[in-house]
Amino acid sequence: MRFLTTTALLLALTGGCGFAAESRDPVEVRFPRITAATQIVADAYIRAYFDKDWDALSELAAEAISFNDPTGKLVFGEPPPRHGKVAVLQSFRSGYASLEMRFSSLRSMYSGEHAFYEGTLAWDLNLPGRVVKSEVPMIVVLKVVDAKVISHSDFVDYQPFIDAEVASREPVAALDSPPQRRAKSPAAARSRSARPVAR
16 A cells, blocks of 8 residues: 655545645745735725724635624624624624724734734724723734635733723713702791791
């Protein structure tokens, strides 16, 4: 029985395309080429994401794209499945309609098919009767395959947002509560009752 070489095995498993074709090149050639291609697509995608340019983002997203924010589940609850371009774009269009976002990048890193962005997200959430303004630390991880973003994950420290949301409730609660009449002292009440009635 003849044993398959590593290259032959990869060709057999992948149908002779995609990864197998890339594997013929030495890693010192393949890795920087894939990394450079990832950076171009990922940078364009991240700009479209924070600019809420959903048409531009759609052109950069793979048909099978998935979006995930595991850090948001404790704050916003379990989201509906967001897999596939149609579902992800619909989620962005509806979920971010009341948001204004400004991302300040601290650093970015690109490694093969992956891109990482770390920074601070300043965002204004418009709620009925109030606007919640906060700045949160954020990391975005993208995976690019065949010049399209196939995976998008957000990781956010939501504590500053929670603090701002709680603080924003107080003025609303004060406006919604009925005005309290100040109780008059017994002495003031006697003084008023002792005044003569004008004829």
